[in-house]
Amino acid sequence: xxxxxxxxxxxxxxxxxxxxxxxxxxxxxxxxxxxxxxxxxxxxxxxxxxxxxxxxxxxxxxxxxxxxxxxxxxxxxxxxxxxxxxxxxxxxxxxxxxxxxxxxxxxxxxxxxxxx
Numbered sequence: 001x002x003x004x005x006x007x008x009x010x011x012x013x014x015x016x017x018x019x020x021x022x023x024x025x026x027x028x029x030x031x032x033x034x035x036x037x038x039x040x041x042x043x044x045x046x047x048x049x050x051x052x053x054x055x056x057x058x059x060x061x062x063x064x065x066x067x068x069x070x071x072x073x074x075x076x077x078x079x080x081x082x083x084x085x086x087x088x089x090x091x092x093x094x095x096x097x098x099x100x101x102x103x104x105x106x107x108x109x110x111x112x113x114x115x116x
Contacts, residue, residue, distance in 0.1 A: 002042070003081050003082070003083055005083045005084075005085060006082065006084055007084075008075070008084050008085065008107050010107075016087060017073060017085045017086065020088035024066075027066060028064075028066040028071070031064055031066040032064045032071060032073070035062060036062065039062060049063055049064075050062055050063065051063065053074075053096060056101050056104075056105065057105045057109075058077065059074055059075070059101055059105060060076060061074055062075070062085065069090060070090065070091040070092075071088065071090055071091065072091050072096060073085045073087070074087040074096075074101070074103075075087070075104065076104070076108045078112075084108070086103075086104055086107035087100060
């Protein structure tokens with residue numbers, strides 16, 4: 001395995017990404033799982049699946065297209081191989097909403113502070 005993906009948990013034990021995935025249809029969840037597996041296993045990930053967001057605090061975006069739906073899972077690297085996904089949403093606009101990036105950055109900060 002090349003990379004490992006984990007889901008961020010809040011201090012109270014909530015897992016926002018897991019909650020989001022549970023809200024998807026089984027087909028949408030299957031497609032999302034397939035993309036996450038690609039990211040873990042491929043040495044080089046095509047940018048249509050995984051891309052660093054510019055002008056953010058090291059936030060990366062997992063990109064999933066399932067039928068007419070577009071999903072984004074945001075997260076960051078904790079070291080060279082560990083990806084921590086901390087926010088997910090259905091994308092309805094061209095740009096990633098600034099609010100979504102703010103949530104991901106705040107959760108990254110929280111994760112790193114609590115990890116110490």
